[in-house]
Amino acid sequence: MLRTEEMLLNVGPQHPSTHGVFRLVIKIDGEIIKEATPVIGYLHRGTEKLAENLQYTQIIPYTDRLDYLAAMTNNYVLCHAVETMMGVEIPERAEYLRVIAMELGRVASHLVWWGTYLLDIGATSPFLYAFREREMIVNLLTELSGARLTFNYMRVGGVKWDAPEDWIAKVAEFVPYMREQLAGYHELVTGNEIFVNRVKGVGIYSKEEALQYSLSGANLRCTGVKWDLRKNEPYSIYDRFTFDVPTREEGDAFSRYHCRMEEIEESLKIIEQAVEQFPEGPVLAKVPKIIKVPKGEAFVRIESPRGEIGCYIASEGKKEPYRLKFRRPSFYNLQILPKLLEGENMANLITILGAIDIVLGEVDG
C-alpha cells in the first residue's frame, strides 16, 4: 500500500506566472491540491492613505500604478467620481478622447493577457504576436499622453491636452489592422486542439457562484450574466455607440478566453465609431485651478478590462479627499481562487490562475 504525505508548497512570491508579486501556499496530496491560501500585499503602496494628503489632480498619477496594464480606466474612474460630485460637464472632444484612449487600453490589456496566458500554459509564439500589436497601441498612447504605461492623461473636466494632429487618423488605421491580426490569432490558437484540451472544462464555476463571489468583467460574463457597466449603467458617452456584450454559458477558462477575445472586437467597434464622430472643440472644461469637491460622498463604478472598478470619495469640501477608496476588480476577482483550486490537479493551477486575469498592482492597492 503506497502512502502519500501532505506537502506544503510555496508558489511565489516570485513566480513567473503571477506577473507580479503573489504568493500561494498550497497543501498538496500527490498531485492534488487540498488547500490553497493566497498571500497578497507585497505590492501594497497605501494609495488610499497617500491620497488623503493630496489634491485631486495630484492623485491621478497614483491611479496609473494600480492597474498598470489599463491605466486610462483608472485615470477615468477618479476623474469621473470627482466630476460626478462637482457636476462638471465634460467637453465633447475630451469625452471622445477619453473613450478612444480607454478602449485602446482595453485592447492592449487583453492582448497582454492573451499573450502571457498562452505563454504560461506553454505556447511561446502567441506572446510575440500579442506584444507586437500591443506595442503599436502603447506607441499610440505614448503619442497621446507622453508616457508608455503611466499615462496621467486625464484631468478633472477633460484631458491634459489635445491629441497630436494626425493621431486620430493613425487610430483609424490601426483598427482594420488589429481586426486582421485578431483573425490570425484565432487561426493560430483558438481552434488548436492542444490548447482547447488544456483550457476546456477547467476552473468551472456557476453563475450563482460568480455573483456570490462578487466577480466582475469577463469572469462574470463567462457564466452567462450579460453585465457590462458600459451598457447597463452608461457613463461618459458609451450610450452613443453600438456594441455587444459578449457572454458565454460554460464558466470555464475557455469561455473566459472567448469573452476577452470578443471584447477586443467590440472595443474596436467602439473606437471605429468614436473616430468617425470625433468632434472639434475644447478638451478641458472650465474648472477651478484648485479643485474642491462639495461636502458629501459618492461611489461610482465603471467597466475596466478586468471588471468593475469603482471609486468612493468622502469629501469635507476641501481640496483633498477625506477618504478615497478604490474598488479594485482584481482584488475581488482573486477571492474565488482558493475555492477553484481545491481538489484540482496541480497542473491546472496556472491555467486557472491565469484565466482570472489579475494585475497585482491592483490586487494590493
Next chain:
Amino acid sequence: MSEKEDLAKQKAAAAAKAKAAALAKKQAKEEEAAEKPEGETDAAKQKAAAKPKAAALARKQAKAEAGEKPEGETDAAKQKAAAKPKAAALARKQAKAEAGEKPEGETDAAKQKAAAKPKAAALARKQAKAEAGEKPEGETDAAKQKAAAAAKAKAAALARKQAKEEAAEKPEGEMDIAKQKAAAAAKAKAAALARKQAKEEAGEKPEGEIDAVKQKAAAKAKAAAAAKAKSAAAAKKRTAVQESEEADTPSEISPNQSKLDQIVSAIESHVGQGALLENYINRLSKDVPTLVANPDTYFSIAKFLRYDEQLDFSYLSELHGTDFESHMEIYVHLHSFKMNQSVALKVKLDRDTPVIPSLVPLWSGANWPECEAYDLLGINFYEHPDLKRILLGEDWKGYPLRKDYEPYDVEV
C-alpha cells in the same frame, strides 16, 4: 556658400595652422637644445602653446576676410541654407502624397518639419494626406489630384513665403510674439485654404463618397445633438442639486425615489419599524438610494436585501470602512439585477470598539474587503471565517487609515 570654397578655405587654414605649429615646435626644440634653465623652458613652452592659438585666430580672420561670418552667424546661415533644400523636398513630398503614394516614415519626417519653420506647409500637406487617405484607392482621378496638388503646393508656398518674410524682417534671435502671431496667422490661412479645397473636392466626389460624407456628417450631428441633450440634463441636474442644497427641499424628485420608498417599506414591514436610522437619495452619487442601518439591524437588513425575492440584491459590489473621527462607518454597495438598481447600505459604529457582524455568510465576496477594513481601520467583523491582516501582515502596528494613526517603526 559653395562647398568648394569652403574646402579650399579649410585647407588653407589647416596649412597655416600646421606651419605655425611646426614653427613653434622648432623654436621649442632649439630653446631646449640651448639648455635653458627650467623656468625659462616653461616660458618657452607657454609661448609655443600660444602660437597655435594665434594661428587659429589668424585662420578665423582669414575666414572673415573671405567673406564668411563669425561662427554664430555662420551657423544661422548654414541652417538657412539647409532649410532651402528641405523646403524643396517638402514640396516634392507633398506632390507625392497627393498622388497617393505614402512612403512609410514620412510621418516622422513631417513631425520634425512641423516643428521647424514651414509649419504651415506641413499642416497643408497633412491635410492633403488625410484627404488622400479618405479616398478609396481605386478612385484616383489623376487630373483632379494634380490640380489639387498644385493648389496645395501654392498654399504651402504662400505660407512658407510669408513665414520666411517674417523671419527675414526681424533680427536674429528675436523670436518675439509678433512673429509667432504672424506664423500662426499664416498657418490658419493655409489651413483654411486647404479646408476650402477639401470642401470643393467633396462636392466633386462621386455618389458613394458623398453618401459616406453625409453619413459622417449625420453621425456628427447626432453626436452633437446627444451632447446638447446631455448638457441640458446636466445643467438641470446641477441646478437641482444647488437648489436642494440651498433650500434643503429638492425641487425635483429623483427618479430613484419610488424605488427607495419601495425598499424602505419592504424593510420596515419585514425587519421592523425603526430598523433604518435614515434613508435618503444621495444626489452626489448618481442618485443612489442610501440606507443607514444601526449596528443591531445591519445584518438582518442585509440578509433581507439579499434573500427577499422582490429585491434580490444578489451582488455585493463594494464594501469598505471609513474613519469619520466621530464614528466609524461601513459602506456597502449592493446591486440587484432583478430590480436593475443599486443601493448603498451604511452603518455607523462606535469608534473605540468598532464591531459588526460579517457579511460573508450572505456574500462570499465580502471576505477580502472585510479583511481589508480590519487591516487598515481595525474594524472587527465577527463570524468572519478568516479575519486577517490581508495587506500589511500580522506584525503591523496600528491601523493606517485611522485619522490618528502614527507610523510605528522599530528602528526609529
